[in-house]
Amino acid sequence: MTELIKYTAAETAGAIARGEVSAVEVAQAHLDRIDAVDKKVNAFLHVDREGALAAARAVDAKRASGAELGPLAGVPLALKDVFTTEGMPTTCGSKILEGWVPPYDATLTRRLKDADVVILGKTNMDEFAMGSSTENSAYGPTGNPWDLTRIPGGSGGGSAAALAAFEAPLAIGTDTGGSIRQPGAVTGTVGVKPTYGSVSRYGLVAFSSSLDQGGPCARTVLDTALLHEAIAGHDPLDSTSIDAPVPDVVAAARTRDVRGMRIGVVKEFAGEGYQAGVMQRFEESVELLRELGAEVVEVSCPSFTLAMPAYYLIAPSEASSNLARFDAMRYGLRVGDDGTRSAEQVTALTREAGFGAEVKRRIILGTYALSSGYYDAYYGSAQKVRTLISRDFDAAFAGVDVLVSPTTPTTAFPIGERADDPMAMYLADLCTIPSNLAGNAAMSLPCGLAPEDNLPVGLQIIAPAMADDRLYRVGGAVEAALNDKWGHALLEEAPAL
């Protein structure tokens, strides 16, 4: 039974479809695993035991009736607590939404249910997805299964940790500046930020609307592709949803062939602040791609050095507007309503009590950047940088099929090390932010352990918008070659919990 938690999503769905195991057994094995390890890991904010088992029973009944099962039917999944789930709490890691039960499902939630995926529960995250360590959760930090004293990345640290701790074979994240890819990198798991607009944001609690993108997380490239296929596609309920076919990411993941592909190494993603062991594993991956038949060239994207400053103006600006909805009037926390205070006073007291430090910092920073007198110098300039970054990508993709870089400059850092040093924390997203600003697609996948600390290193692959399939083609080839070289998947080397 214990090995059921080691199955990939593809293996699990196959075993259920062939009747070798029931969906209920699979769900129960994962719920047992959560009971056994999640006190230590704290990946989940809410576990829906009854809902998961009921969904699993429905899959078993469907199979018994002779109906055909979808490619992920009966596979358990950990859902980041930023997507609304009808009848299941949704907190976004914030006290201001403690106890809130949404009356509707996000489109992504609905698609998972339609695919007969079994939702185990909701995962921990930095409050409103603002952070790179999951330490900004109002419900305590999540531990990295490789070393519980270290961060699992963020904001989607709960989803990545759930995968690495074998609590679920699939998870959902959201990526505004790297919140899928950076947790993937530091936990030795796979995560994809799809092209902006290709996964619906309806029911995704907004942080920075022009950057936020939901996406798939898993332990293998193929599983990530299967989940990508299940959640992507046009949604009339999201006016920024792209009305175009989703590339065939599952077929691409199975190709495992990069011969003839042109791959660009971004020159700007190296140097000061990059850990030696991270660069070593990255350079070995580049060499591996060459051996596999790809043509590797160096490319320069000079505007990327301004990506981090631009991001920390644009994202807080949009957040200061988006988070105005938490006004203590329609849902969520309300404090100080003693009959004498005005609505405005109650709103201010509630937001003071309900938001954590990072959320407050970003709301103030965004309000500052949008103030008259500073708008042109800050927000206006940041928008120009965004154009320059897109131009750098366009120029690069004129000559190469994908770009590669380390996903993060360092491996997982100790919990507490950067908690009250925002600038140090922001450096974790140095390599991931440009893709959010340009809206293209990017993946992180494990490429080894850094020799100095034995912690996972992520390889980032970036593809043009709506060419998400290229991520899977390259990622699938790298994963297969590395597993071949190691004789096993990287997570086999993670310590027992």
Add this chain to the structure above:
Amino acid sequence: MPGITREEVAHLARLSRLELQAEELDHFAEQLDVIIGAVARVSEVAEQDVPPTSHPLPLTNVMRADEVRPSLTPEQALSGAPASEDQRFRVPQILGED
């Protein structure tokens, strides 16, 4: 680039409807000064003749048919309200004493 003062942070907090405590003001003023110092580098491009990008997709005016469709019931819409009355959100006074 000028930094940010404690008074400015207090003003921004009021605009943002955040009733910050005195020690938070001190701490945030210090941190925001550092952050603003770091992000101010974007103004290097302020004089460049580059069009701004507000959004990665070149979409304008996405329209849908004006049709009646199912939506939340009043009970569902009010299900998370801190207070409600007669199928409405009940809120504290908004106009002050008069």
